[in-house]
Amino acid sequence: MNGSGSGASHPATRWEIIQVGHGGWRVCDSSLSESDGSRLVAYVDRNVTGSFEVLWLRNPRPARSRYRKLADLLADLDALIAEPTPARPRSARPNEIPHFPPRG
Template sequence: MTAPEPPRPASVWEVIPIARTAWRICDGALTETDASRLVAYVDKNETGTYDVLWLRSPCPTRSRYRSLDELLADLDAADAARTSSRADRPRQIPHFPPRPLP
């Protein structure tokens, strides 16, 4: 039995099979010699869901997915949020005077 072909990402993420039910996700924008190229390890468990071990940012908050397409979409969204928010100034925290004691 051979490993199913992973979906082709529409972004820079490369999904590389490393076992029958395991994949590596790499950042295709980085060179092969760059250690930060490796983004995550994905493993399909016996229930059919995909467990993810995130190794670097961008890192979605979830670590379990129903499909590789869903995982890659979440990774794209996390990457887009990271790049757009880093250029912006941080949000101002409102400061209020202390409340008087009763």
């Protein structure tokens, strides 16, 4: 993450950070093969204030999309994969959105 342009794995996790240009990174799941499209987890850009804006592409997906440090982003990802989550097939219906009658 120091401008070398090469990928670096986050210690003790499966996340790989790959620099793409000046101030941009890809977060990849190194536990998946290079040919697996779901390997790409997020794109990260440093904005003018120095914070990091995250575009999440797949789960695990923390609720936050802005971080002060990349290490905080990786810590959130680590925490999410450490939590057991109920298995839900991709074909399952999404959560229902409550519908209300029009105001009259």
